Amino acid sequence: MNDFLIYESKRFHYLWLRDNCQCHPCRHDSGQRLHETWLLDSKIAILTSETSNAGVKVIWDTPDQHESFYPHDFLMANCYDKFPTSGDKLPRWGSDFQMTSYDYAQVLEDDAVKLSWLNDVIKFGIGKLHNVPTNPSTILNVVSEFGFVRSTNYGDLFEVVSVEKAENLAFTPLPLSLHTDNPYRDPVPTLQLLHCLVKAEVGGVTALADGFKAAEILQKEHPKAFELLSTYKAKFRFASDDAILEHSGCMIETDKQNQIMAVRINNRSCAPINVPFDIMSSFYEAYQLFAAILHSDACKLTTTLESGELIIFDNQRVLHGREVQAIGARHLQGCYADRDGLKSTAATLVNKVV
Template sequence: MNIAALADYRRYPLISPLSAVQVLPDRVQVHWADGRLSPFHHQWLRDNCPCPECVYSVTREQVLEIVDVAEDLGCHGAHIDSQGCLCLEWSDGHRSRFDPGWLRAHAYDEQSREERRAHKAHSQLWDSSLQLPVFEYQALMDDPAALLQWLLALRDTGLTQVRGAPTEPGSLALIARRISFIRESNFGVLFNVQSKADADSNAYTAFNLPLHSDLPTRELQPGLQFLHCLVNDAVGGESIFVDGFAIADALRREDPEAFLTLCETPVEFRNKDRHSDYRCLAPIIALDALGRVAEIRMANFLRGPFDTSVEQMPRLYHAYRRFIAMTRETRFRVIRRLDPGQLWCFDNRRTLHARNAFDPSSGARHFQGCYIDRDELLSRILVLQR
């Protein structure tokens, strides 16, 4: 074997070669040439063995279950081979071989973990001074490097504009599928945003829409939303955006109790029409496993009556009013009018969007929209980065 087997499809650069290895009763201690010391417990190393017996080479998915390995497993030998890989011999006779790049990328000494946390993608908060990331349609269709830059902007900023798109109905699907498949909803695969008499959503009227996320009534709100302008001759109808993460960050600093209330108190959102009835009970601000803001769920026109304790109700109203008031502050708002051939693509679980009222008698206005889940965006980025 010339190189160590890898348990996934990524490449791991050699940050530092291995310089020495030491076997202890419950762990293997690895010394790196740059001076770092990384302990690896026997169970962890055996659990992550990348050999063909433990990982199916076609799918690169694990077939070993650690419960089938003795809990008191010992390491009988360890050395660094001529390719710089860590080689281990276990007390049950199994052998493992680890690529040093992979091993360093997954080391769990505190310094290595802190490095990984520092290199993780971080949301770039923005306000009314945002330099809007703008991309050209044809470049995104033709150039994988341009596509990657667009997707990174979507991931980190949560609001982008694309210009030079075709204006034929249905053409939005072409660029959306450059990311992944489109998520269908009760509004269809592509939905038409036009004023109509028999509207089943306030979006399909001419009056203003307050800042909101789409489909907060679903267990999982769509991650990305596209809005593509085909015709826009009507007076009014400007798009308004705020960074919900930036507002949550400001609320955490300016009114910590209100922030905590919106994180901990579930609110029911409802979307009822003649043919469907969607409901979801969830907090307005959702945090991830590390305590960072991961999602904003907000649409006042789809919200049911608050249902919380008598003691909590005044606190909930205070927090809710404060959040809505902050979305109206000019310091957070970005306002733009979309022209034919332009489209918005934004993180629907982060960037709240609104629309000014427009006059349908002044001219036609026709947008098309669609959704893609955030997981598909993140997956596409990782594949392009390979």
């Protein structure tokens, strides 16, 4: 006996259908499920089913002869027969990526512009604004346009300042290799914003790279290295007078379908590697290969943030660094936020804009 029905040549299990009944006692107005999935009869059968262009009506073989209706659109949107191939389908980018920059005033005024900006962050892992007022703390207003600040022991925002004069070269901020921020946190902040208030006279060039692209190059050219970095965890650590932060994770995090979910690279805070002795040399080789790909001409993009420019990027995908020593006054403000707020704002804007 079948335990599924067929609608438009797609199979749907009875149990799945019963679980997804859209009727009022089964669902709250908000769409939240009110019956308990785990208490459903896994052997549930149907008395009758009736198919039309509008969808499928089912009367269940239960004491109350519960009735369900599944609209056509619901079934097509949630069909699981002929399973799609995995993959996030997001475009990757390299050093020749032409980032779109959006005018901040337009973002505030026009939902369509705002949506384009947020969609860039979702799609490319990075979005850019210009003409953002250079008053300190404006970055917090930018966050409130799409979500919520992730407060940490660094505060709601942090300062990236160099006030040294050109003659004190030795004390200007050094170049920083490409990294993701705060891999020693649990959870790692998923978004980072950097707002340029005062541009350096010379230098202070920002480097950026799409970690997912670099990971895919590694996977293709050095599959064994990719496997090592996505199997063994590295520990990251930050300690100061008032904080001791430690967390472990794979430098390339993949899910069980081997899809890349996150990258974690931070030379400064990487603790002593702790993989089995026989793996250690290969692990270092893999780590060095991955970093070399990230810093290669194929991946590393350089740009100089102008005063009033602000970038927001996915801190589990996009790496950033400082390419050249900053000379002269330079002032950036940074802060962390999370993806869920941004994606939610984009999703609600889609309904408004369309």
